[in-house]
Amino acid sequence: MTARPSWLHARDIAAAAGASAALAPEYVPLDRAVGRRLADDLVTPIDLPHFASAAMDGWLVVGDGPWELVAVEAPAPGQARTIVTGAHVPAPTDGAHLAVLRSESGAVEGGVLRSTVADEPRPGHHIRLPATEAERGELLIASGTRLNPAHVALAAATGADELAVQAVPTVALVFTGDEVIESGLPAAGRVRDSFGVQFPALIGMLGGRVVGAARIPDHHDDTVAALRDARAEVIVTTGGTGGSSADHVRAALLELGARLLVDGVAMRPGGPTRIAELPDGRLVVALPGNPLAAMISAITLVEPLLAQLAGREPVAPRVVRGPAAEGRAGSTVLVPYSDVHGRAVVAAWRGAAMLRGLAGATGILVVPPEGLREGEDAESLPVPWLVLPVSAVEN
Numbered sequence: 118m119t120a121r122p123s124w125l126h127a128r129d130i131a132a133a134a135g136a137s138a139a140l141a142p143e144y145v146p147l148d149r150a151v152g153r154r155l156a157d158d159l160v161t162p163i164d165l166p167h168f169a170s171a172a173m174d175g176w177l178v179v180g181d182g183p184w185e186l187v188a189v190e191a192p193a194p195g196q197a198r199t200i201v202t203g204a205h206v207p208a209p210t211d212g213a214h215l216a217v218l219r220s221e222s223g224a225v226e227g228g229v230l231r232s233t234v235a236d237e238p239r240p241g242h243h244i245r246l247p248a249t250e251a252e253r254g255e256l257l258i259a260s261g262t263r264l265n266p267a268h269v270a271l272a273a274a275t276g277a278d279e280l281a282v283q284a285v286p287t288v289a290l291v292f293t294g295d296e297v298i299e300s301g302l303p304a305a306g307r308v309r310d311s312f313g314v315q316f317p318a319l320i321g322m323l324g325g326r327v328v329g330a331a332r333i334p335d336h337h338d339d340t341v342a343a344l345r346d347a348r349a350e351v352i353v354t355t356g357g358t359g360g361s362s363a364d365h366v367r368a369a370l371l372e373l374g375a376r377l378l379v380d381g382v383a384m385r386p387g388g389p390t391r392i393a394e395l396p397d398g399r400l401v402v403a404l405p406g407n408p409l410a411a412m413i414s415a416i417t418l419v420e421p422l423l424a425q426l427a428g429r430e431p432v433a434p435r436v437v438r439g440p441a442a443e444g445r446a447g448s449t450v451l452v453p454y455s456d457v458h459g460r461a462v463v464a465a466w467r468g469a470a471m472l473r474g475l476a477g478a479t480g481i482l483v484v485p486p487e488g489l490r491e492g493e494d495a496e497s498l499p500v501p502w503l504v505l506p507v508s509a510v511e512n
């Protein structure tokens with residue numbers, strides 16, 4: 118077995134595996150685009166607004182009043198006609214100034230309109246001019262932006278019917294473990310499943326879409342069959358990564374002819390994580406069974422893989438003021454922490470099987486092998502649910 122890559126190197130390998138299988142953008146109608154990430158810059162092909170219009174109900178008046186009330190589209194100087202909010206204002210003729218006089222600001226008598234307000238209308242009053250919001254050719258939404266409802270409304274105003282959005286890679290889950298139960302109180306020797314209840318949401322936040330989940334016993338043939346049959350661009354397995362007689366994921370991958378891109382990582386927890394490519398191009402991330410280990414691996418290694426598969430940059434580490442933390446020779450230690458007044462405070466519950474620390478964490482602190490000194494700059498990755506609220510997950 119070759120040496121385990123560092124955590125940073127494993128992230129690069131995960132990203133490269135995703136990039137090598139990068140999916141083409143999809144075209145979706147506007148009403149399906151909220152929550153998706155734009156795959157191309159949105160440049161408006163028209164001015165916004167693209168025509169002059171009335172901003173108020175009333176009369177379109179040309180030149181100075183009083184005005185003769187007429188029923189033509191383009192009144193001449195000294196004439197006026199009724200107009201409603203949003204209606205087209207024709208270009209002025211003879212250089213005359215146009216304005217809209219509000220219905221509450223004028224009175225008509227004997228076919229003649231007069232303003233009843235001293236300072237109305239001023240030239241151009243209550244007329245929305247073209248290109249005041251954007252000029253044709255202007256960049257309105259940058260590629261990579263996660264589209265909100267207002268973005269989509271703006272796209273519609275430019276005349277777009279659909280948008281190119283980043284593909285959402287499909288993910289099939291394979292959970293191993295004879296001891297795992299899905300409901301009720303676990304007896305000694307049994308554990309409640311930590312993954313089935315949250316991986317669809319977590320994977321959604323990391324940029325994928327769960328399309329299937331299988332539960333298999335700790336058995337070689339079942340593991341081979343589950344990996345063979347999983348229909349998705351990415352397969353994420355949990356458990357069974359160790360070296361015991363109950364752990365079959367690595368052997369099953371090899372039996373299926375998979376290429377092991379990462380065969381364990383110099384990280385704690387999450388050391389037994391593997392990344393592989395099956396002969397048909399499906400990518401596999403094998404996460405360890407310990408719940409915190411699996412989630413930290415998912416957040417820090419599955420994310421870059423899914424990001425590059427979708428055609429975007431992985432979430433970049435942020436710099437935080439680190440606490441003093443002991444390193445571990447030859448390994449990167451990853452610990453849930455909370456941001457307390459700008460300082461990273463490491464969670465008390467950080468054992469590989471503990472979830473309590475992560476549940477209340479702001480992010481995951483990266484402790485390099487040489488450790489951290491109090492106040493030293495340290496890298497961290499945000500927990501994905503703080504970057505992307507659950508309600509925004511595209512599914």
Ligand SMILES: Nc1nc2c(c(=O)[nH]1)N[C@H]1C(S)=C(S)[C@@H](COP(=O)(O)OP(=O)(O)OC[C@H]3O[C@@H](n4cnc5c(N)ncnc54)[C@H](O)[C@@H]3O)O[C@H]1N2
Binds near residue numbers: 296404
């Ligand atoms: N002799 C050694 N033993 C172990 C080593 C080692 O280097 N030498 N590494 C340890 C590390 S680190 C990890 S992580 C685990 C890897 O375990 P597996 O991936 O094989 O996972 P399992 O053995 O199946 O389970 C480990 C642990 O996690 C619990 N588990 C599994 N699935 C679930 C689930 N769906 N929900 C909640 N908990 C789950 C399982 O019950 C075990 O407690 O190996 C160490 N051992």
Ligand code: MOO
Binds near residue numbers: 384387388389469470
């Ligand atoms: O590396 Mo294991 O993943 O500590 O629990």
